[in-house]
Amino acid sequence: MLTKRIIPCLDIKNGRTVKGVNFVDLRDAGDPVELAKQYADHGADELVFLDIAATLENRGTTLDMVLHVAEQVNIPFTVGGGISSVEHVDALLQCGADKVSINSSAVKRPELINELADKFGSQCVVVAIDAKKIDNEWFVHLAGGTIPTEIKLFEWAKEVEERGAGEILFTSMNHDGTKNGFANEALAKLSDELNIPIIASGGAGNVQHFIDTFEKGKSDAALAASVFHFGEIPIPELKKELKANNIEVRL
Amino acid sequence: MKLVIINYGAGNIKSIQFAFNRLGHDAILSNNPEEIKAADKVIFPGVGEASSAMKMLKESGLDKLIPKLKQPVLGICLGMQLMCLHTEEGDTEGLGIFQTKVKRFSDNVKVPQMGWNVIKDLKSDLFKDIKENEYMYLVHSYYAEHCNETIAATDYEINYASALRHENFYGTQFHPEKSSVSGAKILQNFLEL
Numbered sequence: 001m002l003t004k005r006i007i008p009c010l011d012i013k014n015g016r017t018v019k020g021v022n023f024v025d026l027r028d029a030g031d032p033v034e035l036a037k038q039y040a041d042h043g044a045d046e047l048v049f050l051d052i053a054a055t056l057e058n059r060g061t062t063l064d065m066v067l068h069v070a071e072q073v074n075i076p077f078t079v080g081g082g083i084s085s086v087e088h089v090d091a092l093l094q095c096g097a098d099k100v101s102i103n104s105s106a107v108k109r110p111e112l113i114n115e116l117a118d119k120f121g122s123q124c125v126v127v128a129i130d131a132k133k134i135d136n137e138w139f140v141h142l143a144g145g146t147i148p149t150e151i152k153l154f155e156w157a158k159e160v161e162e163r164g165a166g167e168i169l170f171t172s173m174n175h176d177g178t179k180n181g182f183a184n185e186a187l188a189k190l191s192d193e194l195n196i197p198i199i200a201s202g203g204a205g206n207v208q209h210f211i212d213t214f215e216k217g218k219s220d221a222a223l224a225a226s227v228f229h230f231g232e233i234p235i236p237e238l239k240k241e242l243k244a245n246n247i248e249v250r251l
Numbered sequence: 252m253k254l255v256i257i258n259y260g261a262g263n264i265k266s267i268q269f270a271f272n273r274l275g276h277d278a279i280l281s282n283n284p285e286e287i288k289a290a291d292k293v294i295f296p297g298v299g300e301a302s303s304a305m306k307m308l309k310e311s312g313l314d315k316l317i318p319k320l321k322q323p324v325l326g327i328c329l330g331m332q333l334m335c336l337h338t339e340e341g342d343t344e345g346l347g348i349f350q351t352k353v354k355r356f357s358d359n360v361k362v363p364q365m366g367w368n369v370i371k372d373l374k375s376d377l378f379k380d381i382k383e384n385e386y387m388y389l390v391h392s393y394y395a396e397h398c399n400e401t402i403a404a405t406d407y408e409i410n411y412a413s414a415l416r417h418e419n420f421y422g423t424q425f426h427p428e429k430s431s432v433s434g435a436k437i438l439q440n441f442l443e444l
Binding site: 075094120123195 | 266270298299300358362363364365367368369392426428430431432434435
């Protein structure tokens with residue numbers, strides 16, 4: 001049976017992991033490669049690297065980092081942040097990234113999704129959607145959730161699928177950073193309405209939240225950052241608990 | 252040992268090359284027929300869309316070369332699918348090495364299948380020291396139907412062939428290069444065939 005996936009997300013700036021990682025046994029917590037290897041050893045199913053300060057000038061630094069991760073890490077990984085062109089994606093995949101994640105650039109120019117899916121295949125195109133619930137309606141937000149749009153979440157998600165995305169990474173701005181659990185109602189609706197995998201993001205605080213998002217939220221994968229980076233939820237224990245709750249995971 | 256990864260413009264070639272580097276082996280990327288013929292082991296990768304991948308193979312004449320190779324050949328993901336008779340993706344004729352057809356998963360399940368699933372009913376030295384129900388990483392929308400060349404099976408909507416073998420030709424639907432320690436073991440086994 002296909003298992004539910006656990007995905008740590010690492011924020012990257014100038015090719016280094018941004019503060020907020022607190023692993024006792026790491027020699028250099030700022031080294032994305034070392035951190036990625038450790039997560040892979042601990043049973044992470046995939047990794048996401050988010051370049052939070054992506055600019056044209058530091059693109060080469062990020063490509064170097066991707067190359068080093070690909071050299072040393074034996075699980076799949078996605079790279080996101082500041083990606084808006086076919087040639088940029090080509091360069092990332094050439095360096096060994098398995099998937100790329102696009103967000104604002106897809107909203108600004110939705111054809112980008114078609115172009116990437118046609119050229120590289122849907123399997124490597126993740127569309128990240130940040131949304132916020134306002135007056136009982138979910139609206140897509142841009143630029144890390146800071147800029148609201150008139151675009152409705154479920155309509156956009158459907159369009160993203162039709163244009164050829166292989167996967168959706170959904171972050172609820174209402175839940176992100178709260179540690180109160182994932183946006184399971186919206187996630188379940190996405191899962192019911194779409195036929196591509198959905199990654200839940202935003203709100204992980206304890207093990208029960210992961211159980212809930214797989215059961216109630218029907219999520220295919222769950223992404224989190226701080227609970228993993230600070231060792232609050234060690235991945236081996238999380239997976240054991242999920243298994244004990246009859247959720248299929250890779251142990 | 253001379254290891255060649257066929258480079259015809261399709262696929263996550265770097266990942267495969269790095270996976271062999273981690274095992275202590277250099278792999279050459281090549282589309283040169285003489286170099287491919289002279290290799291001890293050949294990897295036939297592939298990610299993307301079947302008809303355009305097959306078009307690239309034909310343009311370089313590799314569609315004629317690959318079925319004639321005598322050394323162990325490992326097709327991965329789309330590489331394996333292109334070694335079959337036919338795939339529904341783009342209604343594409345394959346190389347006809349494996350006597351089976353490739354079909355699309357129905358919309359009763361999420362497509363693509365993306366993530367870790369188990370391989371079972373293992374029947375080949377390719378899986379030496381790999382236990383039944385080991386997890387492998389898969390990303391695919393199309394699957395190979397069972398035939399008597401099946402050497403591993405996986406369940407997703409139906410039970411399908413997740414690995415195939417015909418004489419010196421091997422194929423895996425999963426990505427051993429991305430399947431952690433067990434995937435690396437399978438690549439090591441391939442090198443020892």
